[in-house]
Amino acid sequence: MSQSPVITQEMSIPEIVKAHPQTKDVFARYGLHVDGYKAIEHENLFATCRVHQIELDKILAELNQVAVR
Numbered sequence: 001m002s003q004s005p006v007i008t009q010e011m012s013i014p015e016i017v018k019a020h021p022q023t024k025d026v027f028a029r030y031g032l033h034v035d036g037y038k039a040i041e042h043e044n045l046f047a048t049c050r051v052h053q054i055e056l057d058k059i060l061a062e063l064n065q066v067a068v069r
Contacts, residue, residue: 006067009046009056016045020067029062030054 007016007023016023017034027034032052049056 005060005064007045007060007063009049009060010044012041012044013048014041016063016067020063022066022069023063026059026062026066030059 007020013027013032013034017027024034030052032048032054043051045060046056048054049059
């Protein structure tokens with residue numbers, strides 16, 4: 001049986017980073033520098049990925065891999 005993801009597309013980036021600070025590096029690799037980027041405070045991960053043309057499944061997999069360490 002597989003484990004449920006810790007991070008989901010409905011979560012906001014500040015919510016993700018607050019719970020899992022180690023995810024900042026993943027966001028940075030995708031060009032999302034979470035400090036000082038005001039729009040992410042109001043968008044969920046799904047919306048942010050659409051706006052920045054980031055493959056949602058790929059970043060989610062990376063974020064969840066880092067979050068469980």
